[in-house]
Amino acid sequence: MLRKKLEILFLTIILLALSILGYNYYRSYSFKHNPLPNSYLKRIAAKEQDVLAHMQKNFGFQVQFPIIITDKIPGRLYGLSSYENGRITILLNKKVMQESMNYMIDSVIPHEYAHALLFYLHKNSSEKAGHSKLWRHTCQKFGGKDCRQYVDQQEIILSKLPFKVK
Ligand SMILES: [Zn+2]
Structure with missing residues (x-):
């Protein structure tokens, strides 16, 4: 029994x-x-507005860069910034969003937006110079929680993207 x-x-x-x-x-x-759920899209859009407000406050102007969410980024990179023929784009990795959405919002978006702004201001001319003091200050001014360089990650691309986004 x-x-x-x-x-x-x-x-x-x-x-x-x-x-x-x-x-x-x-x-x-x-x-x-x-496709990425609406709740995720809303959080990303809200964070972008927050970064733009910080830009207005600290730099006195606002410039918005296109954010592309893609699952085509190789490996586990959170995001990257590309500057190709004067066109600045921020890419975010959909593959890591489900498990790392808070990090994506708090740190990755300000991190990549800081790269994008320095591209825009022509203050970032080489891939190695990407994580300069100026970049870190810019990231902090955008409210970035973690403004450190990703270890060993190639996330600034100054040429044609080595993969297709869509
Ligand atoms: Zn970076």
């Missing part, structure tokens, strides 16, 4: 574990294969 009860208990636990596993798999599959 006790054995039977234990069997039922174990079976229930296994079924529960499997359904949690299945649910998590479904969630990440669905995130990957669908």
Whole structure:
């Protein structure tokens, strides 16, 4: 009798574990294969407005750069800034958003916006000079929570992007 009860208990636990596993798999599959949910888009747009307000306050003007959300960025890079033929673009990596959305909002957007503004002001002429003191101050003025360089990451691109965005 006790054995039977234990069997039922174990079976229930296994079924529960499997359904949690299945649910998590479904969630990440669905995130990957669908456009970015509206709640994410709203947070990104709100943060951009916040960065622009900081720009107005600290620099006395506002310039908005296109933000492209893509899953084509290779590896686990959070985002990157590109400057190609005078066109400045910020790219954010959709692949890491589900697990790192807070970091994306608090740190990555101000980080990349600081690169973009320095491109715009022609104060960033080489990929190596990307994380200068001026860049760090700009990132901080944009309200960036973590204004450090990403370790060993190539996230400033001054030539044609080495991958297709769409
Ligand atoms: Zn950077």
